[in-house]
Amino acid sequence: MFKYFPHTEADLALMRAKIGIRNDAELFADVPEAVRLKKDYRIPSALSEIELRARLKEIAAMNQTAVVFSGLGAYDHYDPSVIPAIVARQEFLTSYTPYQPEIAQGTLSYIFEYQSMVTMLTGMDVSNASMYDGPTAAAEACFMAESMTKRKKILISATVHPNIAEVVQTYAHFRGLAVDFIPVFEGETSHEDLAKMLDDSVAGVIVQKPNYFGIVEAFAGVADAVHGNGSVLIESCDISTLAVLKTPAEDGADIACGDCQALGMPLSFGGPYLGYLATKKQHVRRMPGRICGQSFDKNGKRAFVLTLQAREQHIRREKANSNICSNQSLMALYATVYLSLMGPEGMKRVNELSYEKAHRLYDLLVATGKFAPVFDKPFLKEFVLHTSIDQTVIRKALSDNGFFGAVSLADYDDSYRDVVNFAVTEKRTDEEIERFAAVLGGLS
C-alpha cells in the first residue's frame, strides 16, 4: 500500500468485478500496443517522508538567503504573520475556481474585496480577479488596447522594466503587433519623442511609475497627447506605492496594471506573485480574466458570483478576450489580507519608512565617493547609482557579508554597464543599512 492510494487488494477485486474486467489492462485496450509503457520510468525511487524532508533540507542548504537591498520587480517587504495562517486554510487553499458559488462564497467574497481594494489604490473603476504577474498583465493590457482601437502598434517607454518589456514584446510578436521603444531623457520617458512617435497606428502607450530607475515620473501632459492621438494610455505601477503616489486614474491612464508582490507576498524566487489589471467601467467587457460581481440569492441574501463570463474562453473560445483560466486567486487573498491589516495608515507608513531608509542609503553610498548619482530625479524606495567597481567584486563582497544588492543593469542593457540598482524597504534596519554601505564603501 502507498499513503496516497487507498486501494486495498480486496477493494480492487470488488471494483474489477463491478466494472466487469479481469485485469486492469482491459481498461487501456484502446492504447495502441506499440506505444504501451512496458518499462519503469527512469526517475528516482520513492522517498519516505523522513527521507524527503532530509533531501529537501540538503537542497535548501544549497541556497543562500540574504539581506536584500535590490528590487527590480521583487521587493523584500514585511509579510505579516496573519497571512500565512489565513492562506493555509484548506477551504481557501484546496478549492477550485468558484464554479459552484453556493459553496464558494469565501473565495468570491475575498475576490470582491480584492477588486475593490485594487480600484481604491489605482483610482480606476473596475479590476479583474487577478493576473499571473505584472509583466503578463501589461501584455494583456496591450491586447485590450488593440481591441479598443483596432490598431496594431504598442509604444513602450524605455523606462519600463525590461522584464515587462520582454514579455510584452514576446506576446506582441506572436500576436502580430509591432512594438517601438520611446527613448529615455534624463531617466524619464522623453515626452518630445513620444509626441513624434504618436501616429494613427499606435494602439497603446506603456509607461511605468516608479520607473525602471526608481524615478517617480510626473506624466504631465502625457495622457492628453496619447488620447489626442486616439491611443490608450497603460500605466504599470508597483501597486504598493499607489497608496501614496498619484494614481494612474489621476495621471489620466485608461488601464492600470502591474505587480502586487509587494503586498505581503514572499520573494519566493520570483513566484507565485500576482498581477493586477484595472480600467474604466466603459472598458470592462474588454478585460481579460475572471470578474466577480455582487448579486442576491433566491432568498434575497447578498451573494457573490463570477460574472460577465461571455468574455471568457470557456464560452467564447477563439473569440474570447484572453485564454486565461487558472489565475492567481490565492495570491489575491494574500494581497487582500495584507491591505486589510495595513489599512490606509499602515500603507502610508510602509511607504514613508521605505522612502526615508532608501534616501538614507543613497546619502551614505554617495558619501563613500565610490558611488555617484546618475539622475537628479525624485524616487521612493528604489534608485540607481553609478560606480566603477567591478560587478564580480561587488557580488563577492556582498555575498560574503550576507547581502544581496547593487545589481548591475548591464544584464538588461549594456549601455548601463556601470549603473547599479538599490531598493530599501521598511524591513531594513539602520544597522543593516550602515553595514551594507560600509561593505560597499570599502571596495575599490
Added chain:
Amino acid sequence: MKSYDRLIFELSVPGRTGVSLPASTSKKHKLAALGSLLRNTAPALPEVSELDVVRHYTNLSQKNFGVETGFYPLGSCTMKYNPKINEEIAGMPAFAGLHPLQPASQVQGALRVYHELQAILSELSGLSEFSLNPFAGAHGELAGLMIIKAFLEDRGEFKRTKIIVPDSAHGTNPASAALCGFEIVEIPSTAEGFVDLDQLKAVLADDIAGMMLTNPNTLGIFDKNILEITKLVHGAGGLMYYDGANLNAILGQCRPGDLGFDVMHINLHKTFSTPHGGGGPGSGPVGVRKGLERFLPNPQVKKDGGAYYVEKGADAIGSVSGFFGNFKVWLKAYCYCLTLGKEHLKDVGRFATINANYVRVALQDDFVMPIRGFAMHECVFDGLVDQSTGVTTLDVAKRLLDYGFHAPTIYFPLLFHQSIMIEPTETESKQTLDDFIAVMKKVAAEAKTEPDTLKTAPRTTPVTRIDEVYAAKKMILTYQDYIAESGR
C-alpha cells in the same frame, strides 16, 4: 458560522489598525518632499484590528468547500489530495526568502529543483526538455503554440497560419491559438467523441501549422486512432500539441512523446497534486521533443558539470514570465514526484481509471451514458435517464451540495446538452465512491418523487442559487459600486 456575510469594509472603524510598524528614525528625509507627485486623498482601505482580520477571513473560509472538506469530483480538474508535506517544504525560509535575481551561485538549490523536475517531466512525457516558466495550463498552451510558430518561422514556413482544434477541445485551446495569432480550424468529432479522420484529412494542407489535442479527450475516452492522427498531421508538415489537462489518466500507461506529440504542457495543479488555491496559482510547464529545445522561453536553466546556471537563449520565443514562473508551485510538484517515485507514479493512471469506471458502471441505470465502452480517468453522463420530470443537470448538481459533495463539472463537454463529468481521481477510496454513488442514486430517485426539492436546491449551503442575470446587468464589481447601488 455559515450565515456570516460581512465584507471587510463593513468592519472598518476609523483609527483601527492591524499592524505595528517600526518608528521612523530619519528627520532629514520625508515622503512629503515628493509634493505634487503624491495622491490627494488616502485610499479608502478598511481600518480594522488584527483579530478583526483573522476572524473575518476564518469566517469566510468556512463558507468554502475544499478537497479536505469532502469529495470533489470536478471533471477535468483532477482534484486529488494536496499533500501536507509539500506545503511544509515550500514554506521553508531557504526557498521562500530567495530573490529571483540573486546570482546563480546563491540559488543552486532552487535551480537544481528546476532542472531535476524538468528532467522528470521529460521522462514521464517522452519528450526532451521542459520549461517551468508558464504560470498555468493555458499559459503553457500559449508558450507551446509560440514555440510551434517560432519553429515554423525559423524554417521559413510563414504560410502555416492555421491550427486544427476538435470541437470537443477545452475552451483554452482555441483561445490560446487565437492569442498567438493563429487562425482556428475547428473539426467536428464523431458521435463517440473521437477525431473524425475524414474531417481531419479534408483540412490538412500546407497552411496547417499544427493540431491541438487532448487524449484521453474531454469525454474521457482514449482516441485509439492516435498514431494515425499524429502521422497524418506530421505528413502534412504540421506539429502535434498535447493539452496535458488529462495527463493523469495515462500516467504509467503511455507517454505523449511516444504517441507522436511534439509540444505539450502539464498542469502541475492537476496531475502533480499542487493545490488549486480557489483558481490559482497553478503551474503549466511546457515541454518539447528533441530539436525544439532552443525555442523554450527565457530564462532557461542549464547545468554544466555540477553547477546550475541561468541563460537567455538566442532562439528562445522570448519571455512569458517576469522570472521563473510559480516557483513554490513547481517546488511542491517536485516533492510529489520524489514521494511517489518510479514505484508509485506508474499506478496513478490505473487507479484513477478504475475509480472512474467504477462510478460509471454504478450510475449507468440512472444517468444517460452517451458513450459505450470504458472511460479513462473521468466519465461523462448526459443527464438523468428519466427526463420526464423536468429535472436538469443543474438541479442534480445543486442537490449534491446539500448532501455534502462538491458537484461534478456540468454542461461540459459541450457535445451533450446535459453533461455531467465526474473525475474521482486515484486518491479517493471505494468507500467514498460508494457514498457518492448512493447519493447520486438517491438524487435520481428524488427527481421522480420530489422534483421541487431538486429545483430549489441547495438549501443547506451559506447561500442558495444566485441571480446571475442581476450580477451581469447591474455590474456591481466593487464595494464602492455596492454602496452607490444600495444608496440609490
